[in-house]
Amino acid sequence: EADIYQTPRYLVIGTGKKITLECSQTMGHDKMYWYQQDPGMELHLIHYSYGVNSTEKGDLSSESTVSRIRTEHFPLTLESARPSHTSQYLCASSAYQGATEAFFGQGTRLTVV
Amino acid sequence: AQRVTQPEKLLSVFKGAPVELKCNYSYSGSPELFWYVQYSRQRLQLLLRHISRESIKGFTADLNKGETSFHLKKPFAQEEDSAMYYCALRGWGKFQFGAGTQVVVTP
Numbered sequence: 001e002a003d004i005y006q007t008p009r010y011l012v013i014g015t016g017k018k019i020t021l022e023c024s025q026t027m028g029h030d031k032m033y034w035y036q037q038d039p040g041m042e043l044h045l046i047h048y049s050y051g052v053n054s055t056e057k058g059d060l061s062s063e064s065t066v067s068r069i070r071t072e073h074f075p076l077t078l079e080s081a082r083p084s085h086t087s088q089y090l091c092a093s094s095a096y097q098g099a100t101e102a103f104f105g106q107g108t109r110l111t112v113v
Numbered sequence: 114a115q116r117v118t119q120p121e122k123l124l125s126v127f128k129g130a131p132v133e134l135k136c137n138y139s140y141s142g143s144p145e146l147f148w149y150v151q152y153s154r155q156r157l158q159l160l161l162r163h164i165s166r167e168s169i170k171g172f173t174a175d176l177n178k179g180e181t182s183f184h185l186k187k188p189f190a191q192e193e194d195s196a197m198y199y200c201a202l203r204g205w206g207k208f209q210f211g212a213g214t215q216v217v218v219t220p
Contacts, residue, residue, distance in 0.1 A: 033208065040197065042212040043157075050206065058207070090157065092208070101147055102201070102208050104157040 002027045006091050006105035013081055013112055021076045021108045023091035032074040033102065035090040036060060043090065049074060081112040115140045115204045119211035126190045126218055134185040134214045136174075136200030145203040146183040148174055149210075152196045160185075160198070170194070190218045 004025040013019055025032065030051045035043040035058075045058030049068040063085070064078050074093075078085055088109045092102040116139045126132045138144060148160040161169045163176040163183060174185045183200060195218045200211040 031206065035210075040213070040215065043199070043210040045207060045209070048207060059209075092157075094203075094208070100145060100203060101159045101162055102203075103159075106156045 004091060004093055004103050004105040006089075006108050008108060009106060010109050011111070013110070015080075015082055015112055017081050019078050019081055019110070021089055021091075021110070023074045023076070023105060024072050025074075025091075025093045025103075025105075026072060027093050027095075027103060028071075029093035029095050029103075030071065031094045031096065032068065033092040033094075034058070034064075034066060034074070034076050035092065036062065037088045037090055037107075039088065047076065081110075083112045086110060086112050115144075115202055115207075115209045117200050117202050117209050117211040119198075119200055119214050121214045122212065123215045123217070126216070128192055128218055128220050129189050132187050132190045132194070132216060132218075134198050134200075134216070136183045136185065136211060138181050138183065138200075138202050140181075140202055140204050142204060146174075146176055147201045147203065147208075148172070148183075148185050149199040149201055150196050151199070151213075157199070190216075192218050192220060194218050 007022045034047040037043045044060035046062040047066040090107045091105040094102045118137045146163040150160045151157045
């Protein structure tokens, strides 16, 4: 079934650790996005990609980095996690044409202690 | 720059009462507008899009370009409508979301 998957769902990690949040989609979409969302608050775009080897920074400055080596895969990496990175991270994808809405994954709730 | 404003953080209504969630936007081009809903412990999902002019779960939304608004309405709220609602604009290839409105429907 076409879907968008994020792993892990929950992550508690110590300060200074390197982490990678995984996002994969089987929707066949070219566009992918990462949003940061604190509970009950608005979504802030931190990274997006139009396709393979395309990555752009979003509206909210983030110390994270992303890569897009394969169409279906859009991982987000934090080289050195800090408590200020504690948040929920949402991955989404969308098509260029036709049904152009964004489809979201379940999210990864990150806690840095 | 594109911007989406949802002025109400919380709407509390009684079951069977009408509910209206406000959304205003600013965008220099022709926008695509959406309403998303997030039920407790579920992922963010599309509720409806302005292009379709459809009614989903009794909700409708009309794009008013003159007032740059895309308000969401339902004539009779149900308890299962309790959720977080986000208005979103797709422009310049990106999605801009509003701050969200928490809807609480009490019996």
